Amino acid sequence: SEEEMQTYIETELTEASKVLPANYKKGDKNYGRFTAGLAHTVLLKLYMLTKQWDKAEAEGRELMKPEYGFELVPEYKDIFTLANEKNPEIIWACQCAKGYQEHKWQPHVLPNDYNFTSYLDKMTKWNGYKISWDFMQTFDPADRRLLTIAYEYTSKDGVVHNEKNDRPDPSAQLYLGAVPLKYEFDPDCTGEDSQIDWIIYRYADVLTLTAEAIVRNKNAVTQEAVDLVNSVRERAGAALLQTTDAGKPTYVSGQENMRTRIRNERRWELSLEGVNLYDEIRWRTIGD
Secondary structure (H helix, E strand, O other), X not given: OHHHHHHHHHHHHHHHHHHOOOOOOOOOOOOOOOOHHHHHHHHHHHHHHOOOHHHHHHHHHHHOOHHHOOXXXXXXXXXXXXXXXXXXXXXXXXXXXXXXXXXOHHHHHOOOXXXXXXXXXXXXXXXXXXXXXXXXXXXXXXOHHHHHEEOEEEOOOOOEEEHHHHOOOOOOOOOOOEEEOOXXXXXXXXXXXXXXXEEEEEHHHHHXXXXXXXXXXXXXXXXXXXHHHHHHHHHHOOOOOEOOOOXXXXXXXXXXXXXXXXXXXXXXXXXXXXXXXXXXXXXXOOOO
């Protein structure tokens, strides 16, 4: 039954967290294996999905303890680079390496006339996943997360692709939206494959979920919850939320407004990282 399944998951993860190491650091031969940090992260996800806000808040607080060593990387774009693999923001990632296990982020997202360099010329480009133009317009123009999105480029033939030129034309490369270049071009690979570790869970996810759990559990907008969200916004260069000046656009007017702001922050921060489906189910904007 549903109840039995939830109990099984909860019990296994709770018991595992008691005996596993808190985390593995870069260079440890066991890096990539299950840890207590990963167990608590999945428990946090479970409790959020089942709306057990008190337990979710407790899991978030557990993951903020110093023994786990998680922290935000100073620059957003550096999370997804080969040089900065295994950074302290990553809770768990699929380990990728040339000739062993690789992924195809660039072929999935790039238009076929994008940035003709000797490296990209060899790559099949499928013009797949996009960030919709409507969603692009919700970003703060100063948001540094925009640095990982190609919302304009010029092809080899001199054609300028952007929202103004492509959105009206269903046959245009960027008709559906901008290109999410979250993972850098792997400087040490050729062809379609990338050996940059594929991130599954990271600390910004935990911080924003914990903020939501606190607001829902306390039934109030707390300064702690605002500060957790602001830690992510500050890294992005976005204006900080505040609870004092009702005339500012960053003013948090109440619980519902705060929950909406957290939801939006997660969409900006974690776009195309596989979390939005579960957020939408939790918010009941789609069925489960």
